[in-house]
Amino acid sequence: MMIPMKIRTPRARRMAPLCLRPCVLAVLSLVSAQVVAQAQPWAAPVLLAQNARMPSLQDTVVTATRTEQPLADLVADVSIVDRETIEGSGATGLADVLARLPGIEISRNGGVGNASSVFLRGAESRFTAVYIDGVRIDSQSTGGAQWEQIPLSQIDRIEVLRGPAAAVYGSDAIGGVIQLFTRRGEGPARPYVGVGIGSQGTRKIEAGVSGAAGQDGAFDYSLGIAREISDGFDAKVSGSHNPDRDGYQSTSGNARLGFRINARHRLDATLLASRMNAGYDNTSYSVSRPVDDRSLNRLRTAGLSWAAQWSDVYSTRVSITDSVNRYETTPSLYLTETQLRGYLWQNDFRWGAHRFSAALERREDDLQNAPIQNGRSQDALALGYGFNAGRHTLQLNVRHDSDSEFGGKSTGSATYGYAFAPNWRATASAGTAFRAPTLYQRFSMYGDATLQPETSRNVELGVKWARDASSFSATAYRNNVSNLIDWVNGAGPCPGGTGPFPGCYANVGKARYEGLTLAGSTRVAQVQLRGSLDLQNPKNLDSGKLLARRARQHASFGADTRVAGWTLGGEAQVSGQRYDYVTNKTRLGGYTLLNLYASTRLARDYQILARLDNLADKNYTLANGYATPGRTLYVGVKWAPQ
Secondary structure (H helix, E strand, C coil): CCCCCCCCCEECCCCCCCCCCHHHHHHHHHHHHHHCCCCCCCCCCCCCCCCCCCCCCCCEECCCCCCCEEHHHCCCEEEEECHHHHHHHCCCCHHHHHCCCCCEEEEECCCCCCCEEEEECCECHHHEEEEECCEEECCCCCCCCCHHHCCHHHCCEEEEEECCCHHHHCCCCCCEEEEEECCCCCCCCEEEEEEEEECCCEEEEEEEEEEEECHHHCEEEEEEEEEEEEEEECCECCCCCCCCCEEEEEEEEEEEEEEEEECCEEEEEEEEEEEEEEECCCCCCECCECCCCEEEEEEEEEEEEEEEECCCCEEEEEEEEEEEEEEEEECCCEEEEEEEEEEEEEEEEEECCEEEEEEEEEEEEEEEECCEEEEEEEEEEEEEEEEEECCEEEEEEEEEEEECCCEEEEEEEEEEEEEEECCEEEEEEEEEEEECCCHHHHHCCCCCCCCCCEEEEEEEEEEEEEECCEEEEEEEEEEEEEEEEEEEECCCCCHHHHCCCCEEEEEEEEEEEEEEEEEEEEEECCEEEEEEEEEECCEECCCCCECCCCCCEEEEEEEEEEECCEEEEEEEEEECCEECCCCCCCEECCEEEEEEEEEEEEECCEEEEEEEECCCCCCCCCCCCECCCCCEEEEEEEECCC
């Protein structure tokens, strides 16, 4: 249920004591190095996970197990989006890129700069754990990542893991995990400059450089900045609101530095910062006093890691991460800020076809949201075992999280894959997950300190096929969530339960996210075809109603080819009807969007991209009372010396 007002929460800067100090982690790594042994090489199966592009066996994935692994070794349901695909999409918002992947829907209150939700396998946004270069981002006010804050211009690669992963990542990963990576430098210096213009007064400029220096490229670097401006459109279509254009201004930058100490030791440092100023329409608008309401979003992430390969069989990684998520509105004053710190000591052992992992992790959450402030911490031990030989692939994970508020919480997962025929693999998995309530949900005037964590049990079956330039996958899943937290209107036990807008957060019951995801790609003559279809039934088990803003069917189809030096393509995004509220009384109609794109090189070092979205100028709705963009055109030129 959407809360019909702006809510305020406790202000917090109290930090729990640190138990995983960087110096301690380093000492433990050195001590553990004494237990290594020699591993034996092993071969990987030829089966691939379904991806946004056709991957190669040499591709590596981090998200599935939190350590770098060949894609061919994985049983998990994973998608990869590379920089070429991101740039070719012509999208200005990260959510718009994700919406084209299997298992993902989005909802947005207006344009790119406004509040967005990403539903992974029908699960709420707060059920997806999100990382940028290994740095966790989250909001202890709204719950989950604030997608509108993340600058797409700085993202080089996206990995999406569908399915619960709390046994690896801890709290929040009930629906899955999304990892975002910035560019990593290599080879000679590679500068780039890009400019673009589009409909609704959209202007974009970006620049950066990446490369490596020193003996044998021991020092690598990547720097990037971007500025985006859009006049936007009137975000609301009903009710009292300011009838102006709700545009946005965004400035972002990132730096990534790496230093290879020697063949076995490497240091990495990452930094990303983003500011967005976006217009929105407050429900308190008055014709006598028109106000230009603005939301001010700030995001900063920073990480430092040391990777060590102590022997052929044993490696460690120590990382320290920090992120700040700040949301502010003006002239109606509201401010919330979340700081999240993380400490991780990861150990990996390899013996032949066997792989063992052990990790200690600490997470510290701190919320500032006047008039109260609060903080909490979680300490965790995670163990993993992987086996890959012949036709068989097995992955087992267990994790125990000790929360400063709730005590202990244990989760586990088991995944098995069997190559039953050439190019075919059947998969099965089961796992548990949990999500701790946000500090806002517990300590604000609308909160309940007795709220219990949301918990889930997931099972899924799948089959995958891949050969040459073609692939196909089918995954059926059922994810049951208990102690579901939602907003309940009316009188309640919280202080806000008797206020002018009575209501409280509460553990209201159970939800079930079940469905079937079909995805595939193939090449016919010179045309590359791809598509995905999701058939799902995300519903509240107590009421039997469909969960808000999620369709029973949604799909994405695309095709592209090369003609006379041009890459030409088109895609269709299709969604069935949805409901705006859990009561299922306000229906949102289904829609089909057609998009076209083209790109070519004007010269050796110049590339031009043109994209036309919503070709038919379809009038559709993602959230009741909010507008969506009509037909839009974007043209960009990029200079990048070859």
